Amino acid sequence: MQKTPPKTLSVEQIDLFPTRIWQSRLSSLAPHFAAWAAAVNALRDASPEPAGRSNRLGWNSADTAILNRREFDELHGAIRACCLYALQQMGRGDRRFGLESWINIHDRGGFNFLHMHDGAVLSGVFYLQAPPGSGKLVFRDPRSGPINASLKGAGANAHNEVQLQPEAGLVALFPHWLEHYVEPHQNDLPRIAISFNAL
Numbered sequence: 268m269q270k271t272p273p274k275t276l277s278v279e280q281i282d283l284f285p286t287r288i289w290q291s292r293l294s295s296l297a298p299h300f301a302a303w304a305a306a307v308n309a310l311r312d313a314s315p316e317p318a319g320r321s322n323r324l325g326w327n328s329a330d331t332a333i334l335n336r337r338e339f340d341e342l343h344g345a346i347r348a349c350c351l352y353a354l355q356q357m358g359r360g361d362r363r364f365g366l367e368s369w370i371n372i373h374d375r376g377g378f379n380f381l382h383m384h385d386g387a388v389l390s391g392v393f394y395l396q397a398p399p400g401s402g403k404l405v406f407r408d409p410r411s412g413p414i415n416a417s418l419k420g421a422g423a424n425a426h427n428e429v430q431l432q433p434e435a436g437l438v439a440l441f442p443h444w445l446e447h448y449v450e451p452h453q454n455d456l457p458r459i460a461i462s463f464n465a466l
Contacts, residue, residue, distance in 0.1 A: 286409055289353045289440040293345050297436055304396050306338050307370055307459055325377035327369055334368040350465045353389055353440045368463040373452035378402055380448055387443035387464035394460050397433035400453030404431040407446040
């Protein structure tokens with residue numbers, strides 16, 4: 268026979284090892300989006316062979332200093348400000364850092380396989396063009412123990428994956444070691460993102 272817990276029972280909930288990500292919507296930069304998308308497409312036309320890495324069925328730039336181009340000056344400044352905010356919360360606000368940055372374009376069916384960004388302090392993505400059906404960014408549970416757990420989903424101590432819906436102007440920052448992938452893109456209008464690492 269099951270016993271009824273005492274009415275005075277007090278249980279405290281403590282969440283251990285949270286993983287923090289950051290988001291910002293750069294809506295004030297929206298007047299630049301069309302020109303930036305045109306610049307990105309021109310770069311693709313000039314060098315149509317994708318660099319590879321984790322991107323499939325699309326294109327990514329071999330140039331890993333995209334944000335250093337003059338046409339992206341305002342975006343570079345905004346992303347640096349976002350990174351500084353996150354690094355301050357990480358206890359590294361006094362750290363000098365550079366930005367490595369590259370373009371990721373997904374054509375219909377395009378995706379990124381599961382990966383992480385080795386050698387960085389902080390990683391992130393800026394969505395320049397995200398039409399309906401854009402592949403979601405999916406973060407994998409970073410805890411190695413629950414990966415094979417019998418509990419799946421959003422419940423306590425269950426293995427879970429968190430999806431982020433892209434939208435034009437959104438910046439997402441995350442720790443470089445957080446594994447992630449991008450679901451297949453389901454639109455004929457490409458999904459355009461600028462990925463970056465704070466080094």
